[in-house]
Amino acid sequence: MIRRLGIGIVLLVVFAAIFGPWLTPYDPVSQNLPLRLAAPSWSHPLGLDELGRDLLARLLAGARVSLFVGCAVVGISSIVGIGIGSVAGYLGGKTDTAIGRLMDVLLAFPGILLAIALVAVLGPSLRNVVLALVTIGWVGYARLVRGQVLKVRELEFVQSARALGAPLSRVLLHHVIPSTFSAVSVQATLGMAGAIIAEASLSFLGLGVQPPTPSWGTMLDAGRAHLFDAPHLTVVPGAAIALLVLGFNFLGDALRDRLDPRAL
Amino acid sequence: MFAYALRRLVMTVPVLLGVATLVFALIHLVPGDPAQAMLGDSAPPADLADLRTKLGLDQPLLTQYRTFLTGLVAGNLGTSFRYNTPVAREIGLRLGRTAQLAMAAMAVAVLIAIPLGIVGALFRGSTLDHVATTLSLVGVSMPNFWLGPLLAIVFAVTLGWLPVSGTGTLAHLVLPAVTLGAALAAILARMTRATLIDELRELYVLAARARGVSRSRAVVVHAFRNSLIPVVTIIGLQLGAVLTGTIITETIFAWPGVGRLLIQAISFRDYPLVQGCILFIAVTYVSMNLIVDLLYGWLDPRIRYQ
Numbered sequence: 159m160i161r162r163l164g165i166g167i168v169l170l171v172v173f174a175a176i177f178g179p180w181l182t183p184y185d186p187v188s189q190n191l192p193l194r195l196a197a198p199s200w201s202h203p204l205g206l207d208e209l210g211r212d213l214l215a216r217l218l219a220g221a222r223v224s225l226f227v228g229c230a231v232v233g234i235s236s237i238v239g240i241g242i243g244s245v246a247g248y249l250g251g252k253t254d255t256a257i258g259r260l261m262d263v264l265l266a267f268p269g270i271l272l273a274i275a276l277v278a279v280l281g282p283s284l285r286n287v288v289l290a291l292v293t294i295g296w297v298g299y300a301r302l303v304r305g306q307v308l309k310v311r312e313l314e315f316v317q318s319a320r321a322l323g324a325p326l327s328r329v330l331l332h333h334v335i336p337s338t339f340s341a342v343s344v345q346a347t348l349g350m351a352g353a354i355i356a357e358a359s360l361s362f363l364g365l366g367v368q369p370p371t372p373s374w375g376t377m378l379d380a381g382r383a384h385l386f387d388a389p390h391l392t393v394v395p396g397a398a399i400a401l402l403v404l405g406f407n408f409l410g411d412a413l414r415d416r417l418d419p420r421a422l
Numbered sequence: 423m424f425a426y427a428l429r430r431l432v433m434t435v436p437v438l439l440g441v442a443t444l445v446f447a448l449i450h451l452v453p454g455d456p457a458q459a460m461l462g463d464s465a466p467p468a469d470l471a472d473l474r475t476k477l478g479l480d481q482p483l484l485t486q487y488r489t490f491l492t493g494l495v496a497g498n499l500g501t502s503f504r505y506n507t508p509v510a511r512e513i514g515l516r517l518g519r520t521a522q523l524a525m526a527a528m529a530v531a532v533l534i535a536i537p538l539g540i541v542g543a544l545f546r547g548s549t550l551d552h553v554a555t556t557l558s559l560v561g562v563s564m565p566n567f568w569l570g571p572l573l574a575i576v577f578a579v580t581l582g583w584l585p586v587s588g589t590g591t592l593a594h595l596v597l598p599a600v601t602l603g604a605a606l607a608a609i610l611a612r613m614t615r616a617t618l619i620d621e622l623r624e625l626y627v628l629a630a631r632a633r634g635v636s637r638s639r640a641v642v643v644h645a646f647r648n649s650l651i652p653v654v655t656i657i658g659l660q661l662g663a664v665l666t667g668t669i670i671t672e673t674i675f676a677w678p679g680v681g682r683l684l685i686q687a688i689s690f691r692d693y694p695l696v697q698g699c700i701l702f703i704a705v706t707y708v709s710m711n712l713i714v715d716l717l718y719g720w721l722d723p724r725i726r727y728q
Contacts, residue, residue, distance in 0.1 A: 263440030266708050268666040272444070275700045278688040279451045355565050359670060362567045363685055375567070382571055382674070385586070389575045396568030404563035411559075 161412030167405025171398075175225050178218030186211065186219040187370045195388040205390045208380060213394055216372040220395065223284070223373045224354045224402060231291040231353035232346050238292065239299020240342065244330050246300065247307030254304075261297050269294040270356060277365040287366045291356050295349065302345055306338040340417045348410035351403045358399050374399050426719050434712050441708060445701045446490045449477075449693050460503055460691045476501070477694065499698035504690045509698030513680055519589065520679035523602060523671065524664050526595050528657065530603035531610055536653075538607070539614025544641060546619060554611065561608025566667060570601040570674040587676040594675075602671045606660050613656050617649035624648075658714030662707040669703075 174181065184202075190210035198205040204213035246257040264272070276290035310316060311334060319329050360366035361375025369376060374395040381391030452459050457473040474480045477500075478489055493500065499509035535558075542554040574597060578586035585594050621627065622645050630640045669681035676682070680699055687695035 259436065259440070262437055263444065266437045266711070267441055267444065267704050268662055268707050271666050271669070271700060271703055271707075274669065274684070274688070275445070275448055275696070276451070278696055279448050279693070281453065351563070358565060359567060363670065363673060364689065378567060378571070385571060385575055386579050389579070392568070392571040392575065396565070396572065400560075400564050400568060403565070404560065407559060407563050 161409060161416070164405050164408030164410075164412060167401055168409060171221050171402050171405065172225065174218050175221035178215075178221065181218060182212060182215045184212035184215040186215040186372045195384060195391075197388070198390060204394050205388070207377070207391055208384060208388070213377075213391070216377060217374070217394060217398055219372040220374040220377060221398070221402075223367055223371070224357060224399070227284070227288060227291070227357040228350040228353045228406075230288045231295055231357075232349045234288070234292045235295030235349065236299050236342055236346055238296040239301075240303050240335060240338065242296065243300035243303030244307050244335050244338070247304040248311055248326070248330060248334060257300070257304075261301055264294065264297045265301070267294075270359060273356060273360060274363070274365060277360055282360075282365045282368055284367050284371070287357055287360050290360075291353055295353065298349070299342060299345060302341055303335075303338045306341055307334055310334050310337045344410055344414045344417060347406055347413055351406035351410065354399065354406070355403055423720060427716055430712060430715055430719070434708060437708055438705065441704045442491060442494060442701065443487075445697050445704070446487055448697055448700070449479075450483075452693070456693055460693060473503075494701075499701065500694035502687075502692055502695040502698075504687070504692040504695065509695050512683060512695065513698060513702050516678055516680050516683050519677060520665075520668050520672070520681060523595070523598055523668055523677060523679060524661070526599035527602035527606065527664055527667070527671075528661070530599045531606035532657070534603070534607040535610030536614055538611040539618060539653075540641070540646065542611065542615035543618035543622065551615075554615070558608040558611040558615075561604050561611075564604065566601050566605060567670050567674060569604055570597065570671060573597050573601060574674075587674075589678060598671050598675045598677050601674065602664060602667050605667070606657075606664060609660065610653060610656060614649065614653055617652050618645060621645035621649045655714065655718055658717065659711065661710045661714070665703060665707055665710070 188211065190206065192210065193202075193206050194208055194210040196202060196206040196210075202212050202214070204217060207213055207216065242257060246254045272294050273287075273290040276293060277286050280286040280289070316329060316333050319333050324332075357366055358373070358375035358378070361373045362379045364376075364379065366375055367373035369380075377395035378392060378399075381388070381395065384391050449456050455470070455474075456479060457470045457477065458465065461469055461473060471480075478486050481489070497510055499513070501507065502509050502512055505512055538554050538558065542551045542558075545551050574586050577584045577597060584596050585591075586597075588594055618641070622641070624645070627640050627645050630644050631637070635644070666681075668677075668679055669684060671677065672679045672682035673685050680702060684696065684699035684703070687699060
């Protein structure tokens, strides 16, 4: 039930992100100043923002940004993390110790704080947000995969492949890494939720996507100045973020329960 | 216990050194010239040279690193470019407010989470349990930068019960504390429910019930106390998350703490202040984790001998 709900929410947002331009006749950045801060109506179902831009059009365009950041961060972080974690776990010794120390330092640093620090010095932009979130994101995957690889490398099918003289890359790519995929898929689903929240947090603080590009975080930040006269500017983008994050959390929880019955 | 504490302390030193190195590296990641970035494109060359000397950027990298580390040991975090005062002083002025907010948020989280977790465990599988579980999942998914403005709309704008921002009275603390504590409450409620369910399965609870102890007494006096150890650990580990959560909460409610100082420093490109705030928050985070580890080792002797 929860899994279906999670899939339903995520598919709904993906549909909105892909078909957004056909779902509303308005452009997300074109302004209609006489109608600024207008409440929801038939012609503008979610109302207009402080510059007279259609909130529904901006919400749909913002879904693309959120999903893009989520996919980019999770995709790059998981590839980097799987690579580094499997090498550390499989080789062990000094390589493992060196990577372990680096992971210790990055894990000791509060994730969002490091992201804020990186974006603060590199400058606010979508690319730098992804870069900052990947810098903190790969560590979780590497730690998870390292732990899995430590267990898998002692199993007979891996020992057999090594005994038959398979090179390191083949042992890792064909035998070791595939066995970590179920754990990584749970982490990736929950990681989507984390990346979406982190992007929205950075944009909310003015460190993420820059205007006029619509992002749910920047929309929320702009809405803060109009809590008294146009609360819908705050309610709508926040609800979208919470819904999408809830969807990925539902999906991640359901996946974890399915793949790891002990977690029940 | 002493050997364990010493071992943990020694293990923290390289982590702190790594954190300090990362923070030192930050200013060197600024694209182009950090002095130019701080003063702007139209700054005269004399002013730029003066700022480079002031920040030590005209020195070799290793000398800069040594000066930075020596300064840290002496408690010198540099001088704020915007305020022209020591960074440590600016942080010190706001530290109390951040601590006050973090403590209030923890208190709010515990007050909400423990009853919710107990209800979930006692009535497992019931509608009440589903409501409690869903509430906690919603709490985890609800970003504080949305919850804060929502609470402000309801309790400050619509009902007019609480002030929307600022400091001064206890009423000013309510909305920021609830905003910051909600996510922690959700995590704690889930943890309390899960550990209490495990404890309720233990033989000593059955034995207590067999001796005629009432169900509520078996839960509250016997099972609940034992389920507290992992819950207390989570509270300790989440202290760090609460600390970083203050950055957004303080920005929403114009709460004059270290988190808001950091965001203001970023907008003014006051890099020494940015470095100082980040280092301060990171070191506090590491120290809190260390204290929790030491406390846990003291509470559970098995940890000390691992």
